[in-house]
Amino acid sequence: MTVSAEKAGLRSAVILPLGVAGVFLLTWDVVVRFSGSELFPKPFDVGKGLVELFQKGLLFKYVVASLFRVTWGFALAVLVGVPGGLALGWFRRAHEAFNPLIQGLRPISPIAWIPLAILWFGVSDAAPIFLIFLASVFPITVAAAAAVKNVPTVYLRAARNFGLSPQQLFGRVILPATLPQILTGLRIALGVAWLVVVAAEMIAVNSGLGYLIIDSRNAGKRYDLVVAGMIMIGVIGWLLDLLMRQMERIQAVGWAYGNRGE
Amino acid sequence: MEIAVSEVPDPTRCAAASTPAVVVRDVAMRYPGQRGGEAIDVLQHINVDVCRGEFVCFVGLSGCGKTTLLNVIAGFLTPTEGQVLIEGELVRHPDPRRIFIFQEGGVFPWLTVFENVGFGLGGKTPVARGELIQHYLEMVGLTGCERLYPRELSGGMRQRVEIARALASNPEVIFMDEPFGALDYFARFKMREDLIRIWRQERKTILFVTHDIDEAVQLADRVVVLGRRPATVEAIVPIELERPRHLNSTAYLQIRDRILGAMGMQLDH
Numbered sequence: 001m002t003v004s005a006e007k008a009g010l011r012s013a014v015i016l017p018l019g020v021a022g023v024f025l026l027t028w029d030v031v032v033r034f035s036g037s038e039l040f041p042k043p044f045d046v047g048k049g050l051v052e053l054f055q056k057g058l059l060f061k062y063v064v065a066s067l068f069r070v071t072w073g074f075a076l077a078v079l080v081g082v083p084g085g086l087a088l089g090w091f092r093r094a095h096e097a098f099n100p101l102i103q104g105l106r107p108i109s110p111i112a113w114i115p116l117a118i119l120w121f122g123v124s125d126a127a128p129i130f131l132i133f134l135a136s137v138f139p140i141t142v143a144a145a146a147a148v149k150n151v152p153t154v155y156l157r158a159a160r161n162f163g164l165s166p167q168q169l170f171g172r173v174i175l176p177a178t179l180p181q182i183l184t185g186l187r188i189a190l191g192v193a194w195l196v197v198v199a200a201e202m203i204a205v206n207s208g209l210g211y212l213i214i215d216s217r218n219a220g221k222r223y224d225l226v227v228a229g230m231i232m233i234g235v236i237g238w239l240l241d242l243l244m245r246q247m248e249r250i251q252a253v254g255w256a257y258g259n260r261g262e
Numbered sequence: 263m264e265i266a267v268s269e270v271p272d273p274t275r276c277a278a279a280s281t282p283a284v285v286v287r288d289v290a291m292r293y294p295g296q297r298g299g300e301a302i303d304v305l306q307h308i309n310v311d312v313c314r315g316e317f318v319c320f321v322g323l324s325g326c327g328k329t330t331l332l333n334v335i336a337g338f339l340t341p342t343e344g345q346v347l348i349e350g351e352l353v354r355h356p357d358p359r360r361i362f363i364f365q366e367g368g369v370f371p372w373l374t375v376f377e378n379v380g381f382g383l384g385g386k387t388p389v390a391r392g393e394l395i396q397h398y399l400e401m402v403g404l405t406g407c408e409r410l411y412p413r414e415l416s417g418g419m420r421q422r423v424e425i426a427r428a429l430a431s432n433p434e435v436i437f438m439d440e441p442f443g444a445l446d447y448f449a450r451f452k453m454r455e456d457l458i459r460i461w462r463q464e465r466k467t468i469l470f471v472t473h474d475i476d477e478a479v480q481l482a483d484r485v486v487v488l489g490r491r492p493a494t495v496e497a498i499v500p501i502e503l504e505r506p507r508h509l510n511s512t513a514y515l516q517i518r519d520r521i522l523g524a525m526g527m528q529l530d531h
Contacts, residue, residue: 157338158368162382162431163358172381176372255372255411 041224046231049224058212063232065208066197069125070240073132074193081137081189082182085144086174095145102141110135110196114203121204128200128208135196136189143185147178180248180256187244194237209233276313281350283467284312284335284435289344290492291330303492304330308344310486310495315465319478321521322488328471329365329439331488335469336362336437349434358382360435361428365443369412369423375399376408378423382431398426401460418442418449425457429464438470442477454480458505475521479514480507487524497524 025043032042041049053059088095110131121127151174159173201210209229216225248257276282291305304327312318322328333339335346337353337360346353348360356362361382369378379395386394399405402422412420421441428436442450454477461468472478478485482501489496499521503513522528 152366154364154366154368155370157356157362158364158370160338161336161356161358161360161362163356173370176370179372252372255413 039221039223041227045224046227049222049228050231053212053225053228059232062207062209062212062229063236065205066201066210067236069128069200069208070132070190070193070197072125073129073197074136074190076129076133077136077140077189077193078186080133081140081185082144085141085182085185086148086178088141089145089148089178090174102138106138106142111199114200117200118204123204123206125205127204128197131200131204132193132196136193139189139192140182140185143188144178144182147181147185148174150181151177176252180253183244183247183253187241190240190244191237194233194240198233209236275311276316282311283314283316283349284310284469285347286310286331286335287344287347289331289334289341289346291327291334291339292342305334305341306492306494308493308495310498312467312469314467317461317468317470317481317483318486319470319472319482319484320486320488321472321475321478321525322493323490323525324473326488326491327493328473328488331493332362332437332439332469332471336360338362358431359433360437361431361433362437363421363424363428363439363441365440367417367420367424367444369420369427371412373411374408375404375410375412375415375423378412379426379430381427394430395426398430401429401463402426403456416449418445418453421445421453422456425460429460429466433466435467435469438468440472441470443472443474450477455506457481475518476509478521479517480509485521487521489526496526497521499524 029042029044032040050059053062088098113131113134114127117127117130121130155173155177156169159169164172197208198210198213201208202214205211209232213226213229216222216229248254286308289305289308290303293302293304295301308331310318320328320331330339334341335348335353337346337356340354353360362368370381373381376395376399379398380391383391383394395408396405399408402425404419404422404426407415407419412423415423424441442453445453458481470478470481479501485499485501486495487497487499488494497520499517501507501517503511503517507514519528
């Protein structure tokens with residue numbers, strides 16, 4: 001790469017997004033000043049709010065609380081959804097039997113389950129974990145089932161030709177062939193899980209970033225902390241997605257994305 | 263000139279051995295009708311004997327059932343009538359002793375070239391495996407490509423990987439279903455040349471399906487011409503020309519016209 005091309009790359013990768021962010025913050029600041037709003041915070045107020053939360057130790061505590069719930073709910077969904085989806089994709093009868101139920105449950109927003117979650121689990125970590133499980137198990141199951149159905153017949157026939165046992169067929173063909181699509185399903189599911197944890201924490205528990213937002217509003221209209229909480233949700237959600245994207249680089253799935261390191 | 267049709271099998275033809283490697287006896291194939299429609303007869307009264315080490319091409323118009331026939335012989339489909347015997351054994355299902363090379367490409371995209379070629383070598387020690395893989399990679403001209411993934415290769419190179427994978431597991435018979443159909447003109451040419459070289463080295467029995475008559479005449483010891491659906495064997499044309507065969511020699515053109523005639527077609531000269 002030439003020096004000027006490198007500079008152009010740097011410009012579009014770093015300088016442009018920073019510029020857009022700067023203009024966004026400036027516009028925000030100017031609009032709030034002109035409107036003369038007493039309640040809505042300026043960017044600087046939000047920054048001070050973040051520092052305040054950090055110094056009180058709440059920031060770390062709430063982030064950990066939210067991540068803890070997402071980890072458990074998501075992990076349970078992976079444990080149920082991946083094997084379940086693979087089975088649904090492979091056994092036509094199972095698909096016929098279970099698919100209508102899944103398609104009927106899937107459109108119900110996890111938010112609609114909140115009353116039942118509180119009824120069954122009370123105000124505890126179990127309620128949001130259950131909601132996150134519900135939110136992520138369906139996209140994972142559907143992705144895994146579709147991945148199996150999408151395995152080209154030619155690979156199955158080639159495997160049959162080489163005389164693979166059912167276990168070998170699963171380990172050497174089905175699993176590697178479906179892994180990239182399953183991983184994409186996991187990435188979507190984790191995004192949904194992060195959306196849901198915030199909603200669940202607003203109602204079902206007394207900690208976490210969702211609780212921070214609703215509590216800051218209710219206890220003293222601290223909108224600077226409300227926006228600070230929103231920013232933390234955005235940043236962590238972004239980091240989670242980057243983490244999942246990194247997984248697409250591992251060798252077992254890299255073949256499907258065309259980004260194998262040379 | 264007379265055309266030899268297979269309806270009466272000739273047990274003395276395969277000189278090197280007492281029995282032919284592949285025997286197709288009175289095979290018929292009928293697909294059940296879709297949604298109450300009528301059943302479709304695809305193949306009728308197919309009789310073909312293939313000798314050990316012979317290269318036989320099956321030609322016919324698109325949709326005539328040549329791929330169906332190859333799938334029946336390989337054991338992927340069960341014929342409605344008749345039977346297929348390979349080395350005296352009734353074919354009931356696919357078997358690692360008979361490897362199928364697919365039209366749409368059957369190399370696994372999640373495995374490297376090296377791993378693909380070694381796919382059927384589960385029972386071997388790592389050293390023996392490695393040696394076999396290198397041997398066949400060299401034979402198909404892919405030495406140095408071991409660590410590449412299929413998507414990093416051209417279509418022709420992917421077919422070479424599949425051929426090496428088939429050869430590595432040392433099968434008795436190799437089935438090829440229009441393996442060069444998706445390649446460009448020049449790649450196809452080179453592949454045919456290399457396939458003949460490899461076949462002469464390995465002496466495998468090859469059953470090769472194509473709709474390209476030039477391809478069949480270039481490759482085969484004998485060409486089995488299938489008719490329109492329901493397909494029967496219209497003619498079996500032996501080709502005794504020396505290889506490499508020249509596409510514009512008189513003998514070549516005569517054989518080509520004979521095959522076209524058997525298909526019920528004519529080229530105006």
